Amino acid sequence: MKNHVTVGVDGSPASRAAARWAAQEAVLRQVPLRLVHAVDRPLDPLLPGLGRPGVDRWADQVLTEAAQELHGRHPHLEITSRCPTARPAAALAAEVADAGLLVLGSRGLGGLAGFIVGSVAMSTVAATDTPVVLVRVADDRNGPGTGPGPGPGIVVGVDIHEACDPVLAFAFEEADRRGCPLRAVHGWKMPSAYSYVPFFDPDNERDICRSVTHMVDDVLLPWRRKFPDVNVGHHVVMGSAGEHLVRASQGAALVVVGRRVRRSPLGAHLGSVAHAVLHHAAAPVAVIAHG
CATH class of the missing domain: 3.40.50.12370 (Rossmann fold)
Known part of the structure; x- marks a missing residue:
């Protein structure tokens, strides 16, 4: 799957915008799309009380919902999913070793304050030589597009x-x-x-x-x-x-x-x-x- 487009997803509005942008880019490049959700179990009581099975089910749900939405938008796009167990920045950097592009989300602060580029995104940008695109929550409306x-x-x-x-x-x-x-x-x-x-x-x-x-x-x-x-x-x-x-x-x-x-x-x-x-x-x- 050389030169596919990879996108990090976590269920947030920013990652959904990134996934939509990445899917349009994959269609434009005529390559498959890979959805990646990294589960960092030792540090994951982001979802307290779920336990390991609950975290796994939640991760599967995030990937399934993202894939279903993107299939609805791009029925002919080949989409695969990966759920590695590792710190997100390290997992994403490893997943894009054979990718042409990595897409991540960031969210706006509003006004002159700009955008939040989280520690995972910053660490991933620094950890890989693969091109990385940071997408804002509303940027998918200005996605790549395929029309003339x-x-x-x-x-x-x-x-x-x-x-x-x-x-x-x-x-x-x-x-x-x-x-x-x-x-x-x-x-x-x-x-x-x-x-x-x-x-x-x-x-x-x-x-x-x-x-x-x-x-x-x-x-x-x-x-x-x-x-x-x-x-x-x-x-x-x-x-x-x-x-x-x-x-x-x-x-x-x-x-x-x-x-x-x-x-x-x-x-x-x-x-x-x-x-x-x-x-x-x-x-x-x-x-x-x-x-």
Whole structure:
């Protein structure tokens, strides 16, 4: 079942939204869907008084109800279920070793507070090199879709300072599948030395912006050639890349960001841009590991 789509389900509204989004994505990719519910028995009096048989029955019910709903929406989609006994983050990371995508849910806080990305989701993102999409409770209404027409576009964060081919490959492939436009966003900052210049020439800012724009064009050029049918635009702005990606997420179908893989005894580090986008973007967010 190579390159199937996996989704974590736990019966919550966030996981149901994630399952609906994942099913649409699986249909779009023409691959099977795997539902995973991890049972962490030693730590599971989330359901007090149920006991082991009760927890098992509840897990089976969660998987059965999710599968029935998705079969109703997508009768021809192949759906399988797994219920491993392990800590959820570890179980999900193990389950996606042969998957093309993992989908998880998160819930909104409302207003400017953003979204809750739980410890399981954050730990899973850090524990796997498989692309992970975080879906908000209401994001399934803006799911991938399979109909014709451009639909909502995809936004991707571009870093000109390090190779990010896996990030761009994922973003271009998604835009190509959906037949939707792709918008690349890059945020840049003035060199720190300019903070010591008493009289700053605005022409310097314009020159730097032009130079950065050329570099972004160079990064995108091979991907434009590889995906000639994808309508690509770019937005090069001075300031925080995370803030600009969050703004660009309004009305987008998906935001794609990179996560640099760092092996450390202290654990993985998401980076400030990915962290900001995960917690504040209005659209589903795909986090792509790269070297």
